[in-house]
Amino acid sequence: MSGVFALLALAAVSLQAHAQAAAQGFTLKGKPKIAMIYFGPKNDGGWTQAFDEARVKVEAALGQKIQFVESVPEDASAIKPAAEKFIQRGANIVIGTAFGYSDAFKELAAKYPDVAFLNGSGTTNGPNLESFYGRTYESQYLCGMAAGAASKSGKLGFVAANPFGVVNWTVNAFALGAQKMNPAATVTVIYTGAWNDPVKERAAAMALIDQGADVIGQHVDSPTPQLVAQERGVYGTGHHRDLRQFAPKATLCSSVWVWDKFLVPELKKVMAGNWKPQPYGAFIEMKDGGTDIAGFGPGVPKxxxxxxxxxxxxxxKGKQVYAGPLKDRDGKERVAAGATLSDADLWKMDWYVKGVITQK
Structure with a gap:
């Protein structure tokens, strides 16, 4: 029996130690050394390039160079070796950039408890792991306002990747913004089924314009929809970066990532010690550096x-895009008067506001 009591005592001490560690937060051992793993090429014009541009700003703010590797696919067999190579070189802060890195980062964080992991658009979290993403619906709502202001027909198109919550909330916000300027505005959406497929994006944008859309919004990784808009003589709104770089005549406004505004203070917290990752990840508001807007193009009146x-x-200052009363396109109440949509309901958004027309 004494052995059993000894084991119980050891277990109690272990649990207490873990509890104390969790309460104290995470602290690096040694000087901070940062590495980044990019999902795509650093010059993709969109998602990955926004991270690479932020990396340069973070380097300047923190006074250190950041190692990085490009084009690491959402596959554990590629993610883990890339991260472990950096760790073997002394990296003790590893930043990922993809939803599909989530499970691999969870496993890496458990295997390397002395390394801090952060992952853009991830879904997993832990004592030394924090996923982060921005509230893109805020900036897309503003771009929708620009689209509604510039449209003569009130018929808007939107090229989107997949009907996930993080995409649907941008579609709905875009429509709500457009309808603030023109209550009769509609948004027809085509999902390409891929984050970055310029061929499908071109076909979708062309189809929407052929159907009468005179402004094309987007939530895909490449600037292709803006290029098509400029070629066809209509307007567009960009995503990820300021897409006036590619289509200066067409692009009215862009929803842009400003990752450095989040990463610099968050990395300083990691470096200061006693870092406590948010248990459900960092869901960043525009005021805290998730997204912002860039523009305006010549099609937006002063x-x-x-x-x-x-x-x-x-x-x-705190205004909520998804504030009630708000009904979906079928007339069902989704947000009651005086209430706002919860974060949980945002993440699982599978419905559309009035005026949104979905197509495959």
């Missing part, structure tokens, strides 16, 4: 631009 800027200021 008075409308001023209205959009005022709405941006209101969001920065």
């Amino acid at each position: 008075d409308k631009a001023a209205a959009i800027t005022a709405e941006r200021d209101a969001i920065m």
Whole structure:
């Protein structure tokens, strides 16, 4: 029996130690050394390039170079070796950039408890792991306002990747923004089934314009929809980066990532010690550096631009895009008067607001 009591005592001590460690937070051992793993090429014009541009700003703010590797697919057999190579070289902060890295990062964080892991658009979290993502619906709502202001027909198109919650909330917010400027505006959406497929994106944008859309919004990784908009003489709104770089005549506004505004203070917390990752990840509001807008293009009248800027200021001060009363396109109440949509309901959004028309 004494052996059993000894084992119980050891277990109690172990549990207490783990509890104390969790309460104290995570602290690096040794000087911080950062590495980044990119999902795509650093010059993809979209998602990955936004991270690479942030990396340069983070380096300047923190005064150290950041190692990185490009084009690591969402496959554990590629992710783990890439991370472990950096760790073997002394990296003790590893930043990922893909939803599909989530499970591999969870396993890596358990295997390397002295390394801090952060993952953009991830879904897994732990004592030394924090996923993070921005509330893109805030900036897409503002771009929708620009689209609604510029459209003459009130018929807008939207090229999207997959009907996931993080995409659907941008579609709905875009429509709500457009309808703030033109209550009769509609948004027809085509899902390509891929985050980055310029061929499918071109076909989708062309089809939407052929159906009468005179502004094309997007939530895909490449600038292709904006290129098509400029070729066809209509307007567009960009995603990830300021896409006036590719289509200056067409692009009215872009929802842009400003990752450095989140990463610099978060990495300083990691470096200071006693870092406590948010248990459900960091879901970043625009005021804290998730996304913002870039623009405006020549198609947005000055008075409308001023209205959009005022709405941006209101969001920065706490205005909620998904505030009630709000019904879906079938008339079902989704947000009651005086309430706002919860984060859990945002993540699982599988419904559309009035005026959204979905196509495959």
